[in-house]
Amino acid sequence: QNTMTPAAYERHTAELTNCIIAFLSPILPTEEEYRIKEATRRQLERLASKVSPGAKLLAFGSMANGFALRNSDMDLCCLTSKKDGKPATQHTASELVEILSQLIREETDFNVMPLPRARIPIIKISRAPTPELPYEIACDIGFENRLALENTRLLLSYAMVDPPRLRTLVLFLKVWSKRRKLNSPYTGTLSSYGYTLLALYFLTHVKRPAVLPNLQRVPPTRQLKPEELELDGHNIYFYDDVATLRKEWTSQNTENVGELLIEFFRYFSKEFSYAKDVISLRTEGGLLSKDSKSWNSELCIEDPFQMGYNVSRTVTKDGLYTIRGEFMRASRILMNPKSQRVSALIAELC
Ligand code: ATP
Ligand code: MG
Incomplete structure (x- = not known):
């Protein structure tokens, strides 16, 4: 529960943003x-x-x-x-x-x-x-x-549209999920790729105004070659003219990373319907129903290009229980106004 005044919350998220950036900088590749x-x-x-x-x-x-x-x-x-x-x-x-x-x-x-x-x-x-x-x-x-090369290019294009927020959020989720032992598809939890898709869904489809455009739905501005549209029967189109996008896309959303991170954890603790919904980045609203796809895995994240493929199919019932528990723990820690130093919150969280 947010017991802070709006002004206190604003100070808190601004400081959290700085602390996240400081926390990540020594663990980035040289x-x-x-x-x-x-x-x-x-x-x-x-x-x-x-x-x-x-x-x-x-x-x-x-x-x-x-x-x-x-x-x-x-x-x-x-x-x-x-x-x-x-x-x-x-x-x-x-x-x-x-x-x-x-x-x-x-x-x-x-x-x-x-x-x-x-x-x-x-x-x-x-x-x-x-x-x-x-x-x-x-x-x-x-x-x-080749599909992995294409989804890498998709992620890179998103990373370049709004580097400060998407990149920081994803990198933090990766460190957090690895340290909390939630990033291990072989033992029932989710891959880094899966967490990245959760972050993209959140910034593109949950946040209003959206932080990111849906690149798979931005219309092309030039004639496309057939191999840019289809690969092995999959529609691989996305808008990849990042230079133009960086000039033309300005998000109306001005939230900082600290605030987005808190809301990410809250959304996946409380709001997302794990029982019913499938995350589908390529769609207009970002969600499909499990029923409509006849999917029944615990967590369902449709691959951006391979519609028949659930990226989170490795997540077990126990794995999801643990992940959700950790989302809740993270929400709680980040909203803890008792603690004096925000950097201490991050240390506790990871
Ligand atoms: P890390 O730094 O933790 O290795 P990463 O960004 O390399 O993270 P991985 O989860 O290792 O992410 O995935 C690397 C690539 O492999 C992804 O970009 C994607 O192309 C492919 N990939 C990984 N997991 C899946 C999956 N479950 N389904 C489809 N493709 C996947
Ligand atoms: Mg990797």
Whole structure:
């Protein structure tokens, strides 16, 4: 319950905003970390092109979407086939995993773990930090995952429309969810990608006035090529002319990050209907009913491009119970006017 006067609340959220920014700044990746990771990507790309001439190894996920924290894993996607979909090599993804793994073992000092028989075949590679390269590298290499490249581009475009608020909110949620052990799809909670989609839904569809436009519904201002509209049967259109958008989109919403964070936690503690609703960023209102999609998972977040795919399908009943409990705890802590120092609230929260 908000027991603060409006003026006190305004001071509180302004201070919270500053504290969040100060809290995040030492845990963002350094220029050097980006350089070393980029050099690693290029080194691996050279090896991939030995297996399949012209192969590209592209970064997706946090190293490419603007939502990276220090020491984030690297997600790489190996593209061997040409744009028109014709394969450049005869190898299946599983074979590529085996062959490229062997080559990485021979030519580098990475630890290599091939997973050729996983649902999505990948190579996991890692390297412990050394005095010369003081960064741990943990990297997953997948194959032909063009949709992941597209959703990375979507997230990056959103990040560039309103960097101060979206980026800060998402980065804070990532740190918080990792420290509170709520960011582990393998044990029943939600991936970073899932939390990012929750934040986007909140800023685009819940907040009024909206903080962000719905990029999937901003009409194109130029003729689009077929490959910009469809990929593997999925509609992948979104408005990606960020330069124009930054000039033309000004949100009427002036709330600061502190206030948005408090409201985010309150909304997902009390208002969101977990039992009935599916978050669907691409739609006008941002929600569909579970019934209309015949979905019955605990938490339902439709992938922005793959309509048949629930990003939060890994979240179990226990996992959701824990996450909701943590949303409530976070609301309570952030609204605690007893505490003198806001930085202490953040320490308690994470
Ligand atoms: P972190 O820094 O914690 O690794 P991240 O921003 O890289 O965070 P991840 O959850 O690792 O986020 O996801 C990386 C990318 O993998 C996403 O951008 C998305 O393309 C893809 N991805 C991850 N999880 C899913 C999922 N459940 N469904 C679909 N795509 C996913
Ligand atoms: Mg990642």
